[in-house]
Amino acid sequence: xxxxxxxxxxxxxxxxxxxxxxxxxxxxxxxxxxxxxxxxxxxxxxxxxxxxxxxxxxxxxxxxxxxxxxxxxxxxxxxxxxxxxxxxxxxxxxxxxxxxxxxxxxxxxxxxxxxxxxxxxxxxxxxxxxxxxxxxxxxxxxxxxxxxxxxxxxxxxxxxxxxxxxxxxxxxxxxxxxxxxxxxxxxxxxxxxxxxxxxxxxxxxxxxxxxxxxxxxxxxxxxxxxxxxxxxxxxxxxxxxxxxxxxxxxxxxxxxxx
Numbered sequence: 001x002x003x004x005x006x007x008x009x010x011x012x013x014x015x016x017x018x019x020x021x022x023x024x025x026x027x028x029x030x031x032x033x034x035x036x037x038x039x040x041x042x043x044x045x046x047x048x049x050x051x052x053x054x055x056x057x058x059x060x061x062x063x064x065x066x067x068x069x070x071x072x073x074x075x076x077x078x079x080x081x082x083x084x085x086x087x088x089x090x091x092x093x094x095x096x097x098x099x100x101x102x103x104x105x106x107x108x109x110x111x112x113x114x115x116x117x118x119x120x121x122x123x124x125x126x127x128x129x130x131x132x133x134x135x136x137x138x139x140x141x142x143x144x145x146x147x148x149x150x151x152x153x154x155x156x157x158x159x160x161x162x163x164x165x166x167x168x169x170x171x172x173x174x175x176x177x178x179x180x181x182x183x184x185x186x187x188x189x190x191x192x193x194x195x196x197x198x199x200x201x202x203x204x205x206x207x208x209x210x211x212x213x214x215x216x217x218x219x220x221x222x223x224x225x226x227x228x229x230x231x232x233x234x235x236x237x238x239x240x241x242x243x244x245x246x247x248x249x250x251x252x253x254x255x256x257x258x
Contacts, residue, residue, distance in 0.1 A: 009074040022067040023060060030059045084150040086128055087135035095149025095157060099208040104146055105163035106201045107208075107215045108172065110138065113194045113227040115154035122189050129186035130193060134179065141175035157215075163201040165232065172197055172230045180228060194228035201234070 009015050034055040038048040082094035112118075112134055119127040131154060138156055139148055145168070147159040160168060176195055183190040198219030200211050214233040222231040 009071050010078050011075070015068070015071045015075055018071045019064060019067045022071075023063040026063040026067075027056055027059050030055050084135075087132055087150050089135050089139060089156075090147065090149035092149065092151050095147065095151070095159075096208075099159065102159070104159040104161055104202065106160040106168060106199060107211050108142070108145075108158040108160060108168070108197055108199050109151070109212075109215045109219045110156040110158070110195050110197045111219055111223070112154035113196055113223070115193075118191060118193065122186070122191065126186040126189055126191060130184050130191055133182075133184040133186075134193070134195065137178055137182065138175060141178055142171045145171060165201075168199060169230065169232075172199070176228065176230060196222040196227045197230045198222055199230065199232045201232075 009018055031052060034052055038051055042048065082090060084091040112130065115127065115130070118130055131150075134154075135150065135156065138158075142148075142158060145158060145160040145162065149157055151157050162168065176197070180192075180194050183192050185191075196219060198215045198217065198221070200214035200218060202211055218231045218233040222229040225231070
């Protein structure tokens with residue numbers, strides 16, 4: 001039998017519920033002991049009631065701050081394990097957690113164009129600032145569409161809850177234009193970048209691996225067409241050689257992080 005609630009805290013709401021449940025359990029245990037003690041060594045009802053009230057007050061005063069501190073540590077540990085340290089959005093593991101069983105309808109993979117040139121020209125510190133700014137603009141522009149995360153390096157992704165091409169394209173174009181016209185200030189440098197994105201909508205019963213490969217190939221086509229573009233996986237109007245699109249094995253290696 002478990003007297004105390006398990007600690008699996010991911011948000012402030014989880015923390016509040018944990019503190020409440022823990023305090024209730026502590027008060028119940030303390031009151032049970034005190035009531036048994038008063039009944040065994042009974043003096044008078046007023047004396048017993050005063051003891052029970054005092055016990056409840058003391059237990060609440062101790063249980064609330066202690067359980068809150070313990071719970072807040074758990075929330076911090078969870079956030080540290082699921083958050084990308086550089087950008088503050090979901091890290092790769094958290095982003096990909098449970099993807100095959102989730103109900104999202106589209107996958108968008110975003111890549112910062114010519115990011116290696118930024119690092120080579122300005123250094124990795126400036127490159128980090130560029131990635132942070134890109135993640136912020138992405139979150140503000142399309143974060144409302146679904147789950148946003150960083151796959152690694154200069155590559156980001158979003159699991160969208162809509163597969164309406166018009167909705168996705170409008171939001172992505174707004175994001176692309178925002179990035180293209182917004183110089184990123186890093187130290188004494190002003191860095192201008194663009195992004196490319198590949199989009200794949202989910203077919204019925206399609207695995208995430210296959211969806212990722214389609215979105216990854218669409219991203220490759222966007223780069224082959226000159227970058228600073230949004231390309232859909234089902235868009236047949238491509239001016240690049242489809243034979244040059246990476247095979248599923250290449251996309252699979254990127255998905256697994258190898």
